[in-house]
Amino acid sequence: MAGPDGRAVISCTGVRLDRGERTVLSDLDLTLSERRIGVIGANGSGKSSFARLLNGLLLPSRGNVTVDGLDTRKDAKGVRRKVGFLFQNPDNQIVYPTVGEDLAFGLKGRKLPKAEIAARVEATLQRFSLDGFGDRLVHELSGGERQMVALAGVMILDPDWLVLDEPTTLLDRRNTRRIMAAIEALDQNVILVTHDLRLLESFDRVVVFEAGRVIADAAPAEAIPAYLRLVE
Amino acid sequence: MSTRDIVLVALFAALMAALGAFPPLMIPAIAVPITAQSMGPMLAGGILGAKRGALSMLLFVALVGVGLPLLSGGRGGLGVFAGPTAGFIFGWIAAAAVTGFLVERFWRGLNFVTAFLAATVGGIVVLYGIGIPWISFVGGVPLATAAAGSAAFIPGDLIKAGLAAAAIVMVKRAYPMIRPAHGRP
Amino acid sequence: MITGLYRAGNSRLHRAGAGRKLLALILGGTLLLAISSLPLAALGLLIALALYGLAGFGPRVLWTQLRPIVFVLAVLFLAQLWLATPAEAVLVVLRFAALVLAAGLVTLTTRTSDLVAAIERGLSPLSRFGLDVAKVSLAISLAIRFIPAIGQIAGEVREAQLARGRRPSPLTLVVPVIVRLLKMADEITDAIDARS
Incomplete structure (x- = not known):
């Protein structure tokens, strides 16, 4: 469940990320262990790539990323079990035609018995206020409901960490509140990449990216004004 | 097959279904409906390459077989495979494979002419090369009769090959999917 | 989205396993195509019609199955009449009507999900060859x-x-x-x- 010292920790040491000729991230040295961490930065600042480094969807060109002691380069599968990932657009994240089938998707890959999969799907539907949605067709749901299904599809796998890449960008205020309330209620450590600074006011820590580097890393009261000074 | 290959195969099978939902175009001069669907194998092969293109058509044919009404006009189910013109449906798999094979060959200097050639050979020559003997065999009529009955569709298919060729070239510029193998163009 | 062509019902055909129906269709179809016999083709069509009755489907459902091939069948019938004998022409029409109806019946009485499951079961022996x-x-x-x-x-x-x-x-x-x-x-x- 946690690193060698008993704490859940993601660490980046000497990380640099190149894509083709371009350097997307450089000089990244971070130790993440707070329960609620926000990541902000302008478009193209490298924050989405940073999020994808944390669960091994991207591998660093130099340096290491480790999650509770597991290196993303050596054990991508183990890392993905620990780190759940929610994308901006639920349409590209939901794989199966019905809600119930989609929630079962990740569990099937783990070769669990059918009865247990069904029970966990049912429990997860309840937990995310999706009671009775099991047989509903995904494409008939609203955008907010779809994002909730995508979140449930990640959380049913019971990760230790949840990384969210702008999960509320496509949502209205009310659905944003619903998704954020569901996220607030999680026991897991959360890393939220967002443009919506208000969401981060109650967070423990905020990391600010600019041109592929960390330019501020502090409590929200300090980091958010630093970001605003930068962009305004 | 990587996860990405599977996703691409599935998306192009779904695209094929979406093409089937387009209303057919009636060309008065030849009195034959032109459906967008037979552009699908040319697009799948020309954009994904031979292997993924052919697999996407195989997947589409399987979806029709399990009872989804995805062929133009809302047809589907196993009955379609039992009819005399089933060769034109199974032939889509080979059509995508050959179109894809040729586009891979022409990849480095691909232009409208070579793409049109690939789409025509794969999507028309190969397709009719399977569909016509199929009618002749299962229907018990001579090849020439079967060919004469199918010829009316060729002008429409040539138009579609032209559209598919233009699309293949444009998509290659925007988002090339077929990457040259090591040391080979 | 797309609803399958399945029509709900509770006949014996609806309840029969997807794999068994597919197997019966393949065997029956092969037999029908392999043997050029007018009485056999007629018997095949009668059996197909009887099975529609058993499944609880009326003439309208029958017609929706046949409508897409009527034109092609008419052309084939005329071609046979002209090139071969009337008996041959009738044989072709009977055969295709029986085949298309039987295949359509499997689709009408089997849920898409059951057919998908049958395909997966059918493919599982191939996992030995890397599938x-x-x-x-x-x-x-x-x-x-x-x-x-x-x-x-x-x-x-x-x-x-x-x-x-x-x-x-x-x-x-x-x-x-x-x-x-x-x-x-x-x-x-x-x-x-x-x-x-």
Whole structure:
């Protein structure tokens, strides 16, 4: 469940990320262990790539990323079990035609018995206020409901960490509140990449990216004004 | 097959279904409906390459077989495979494979002419090369009769090959999917 | 989205296993095509008609099955009449009517999901030769999931072009839709990998 010292920790040491000729991230040295961490930065600042480094969807060109002691380069599968990932657009994240089938998707890959999969799907539907949605067709749901299904599809796998890449960008205020309330209620450590600074006011820590580097890393009261000074 | 290959195969099978939902175009001069669907194998092969293109058509044919009404006009189910013109449906798999094979060959200097050639050979020559003997065999009529009955569709298919060729070239510029193998163009 | 062609019912045919129905169809169809016999073809058609009755389907359902091939059958009938004998012409029509009806009956009485499961079971022996059945069923589900999504994307692209003051042509419609699909594919891939 946690690193060698008993704490859940993601660490980046000497990380640099190149894509083709371009350097997307450089000089990244971070130790993440707070329960609620926000990541902000302008478009193209490298924050989405940073999020994808944390669960091994991207591998660093130099340096290491480790999650509770597991290196993303050596054990991508183990890392993905620990780190759940929610994308901006639920349409590209939901794989199966019905809600119930989609929630079962990740569990099937783990070769669990059918009865247990069904029970966990049912429990997860309840937990995310999706009671009775099991047989509903995904494409008939609203955008907010779809994002909730995508979140449930990640959380049913019971990760230790949840990384969210702008999960509320496509949502209205009310659905944003619903998704954020569901996220607030999680026991897991959360890393939220967002443009919506208000969401981060109650967070423990905020990391600010600019041109592929960390330019501020502090409590929200300090980091958010630093970001605003930068962009305004 | 990587996860990405599977996703691409599935998306192009779904695209094929979406093409089937387009209303057919009636060309008065030849009195034959032109459906967008037979552009699908040319697009799948020309954009994904031979292997993924052919697999996407195989997947589409399987979806029709399990009872989804995805062929133009809302047809589907196993009955379609039992009819005399089933060769034109199974032939889509080979059509995508050959179109894809040729586009891979022409990849480095691909232009409208070579793409049109690939789409025509794969999507028309190969397709009719399977569909016509199929009618002749299962229907018990001579090849020439079967060919004469199918010829009316060729002008429409040539138009579609032209559209598919233009699309293949444009998509290659925007988002090339077929990457040259090591040391080979 | 797409509803299958299945028609709910509770006949013995509805309840029979998908695999057994498919097997019976393949055996019956092969027999019908292998033997050129007018009485056998007529018997085949009678059996098919009787099975429709057993499944609780009336003439209207029969007609929806036959309508798509009526034109081709008429052409074949005339060609046979002209090139061969009247008996041959009747044989061709009887055969196809029986085959198409029987195959259609399997579709009408079997849920899509049961047929998909039967395919997966049928493929599982091939896993010894390196075929990953889980990948096949993932591909099937993905395709079914994204068929309505593509219609929606096409609608959005069309609206965007209309808003910019041009009527979408097949080409200006199909290219942006495909490019969006290809970009989507990368994100879907990431999402699947992130959950597996």
